[in-house]
Amino acid sequence: MTTDxxxxxxRMSRVTIWRKRAAGAFPKPCALGGxxxxxxxxxIDEWIDRLPVSDPVCPIPPRPPAQRPRDFGRLL
Incomplete structure (x- = not known):
């Protein structure tokens, strides 16, 4: 596989692939010369299989029902 x-x-940028290679966190390529x-x-497929699986997205709890705005006019 080429870089492209x-x-x-x-679905990674060239820069991300380069950074992972530089950090030793990416499979080594084969040099063809030139x-x-x-x-x-x-x-690449084995590398993908070894990546940690992220937790599923936790659902956001629903908001409590909106409270009726207070009427401070009666206090004055």
Whole structure:
């Protein structure tokens, strides 16, 4: 897979992929020569499988019913 393939497949920017590579948090590419890099799809899929699963989004509890505004005019 090329970098462009990864951007589309992972829905990540090139910069994010580069940063993850620099941090050692991304599969290593294969160098083809001439500065060309390619990733094995299998390595990418295994990396995805090892990513932690995030918790499902917690539903927001409903708001209590709105209270009627106070009428301070009677107090004056």
């Amino acid at each position: 393939d990864l951007v589309r497949h992972l 500065g060309q890099l390619r990733w094995k799809r299998r390595d």
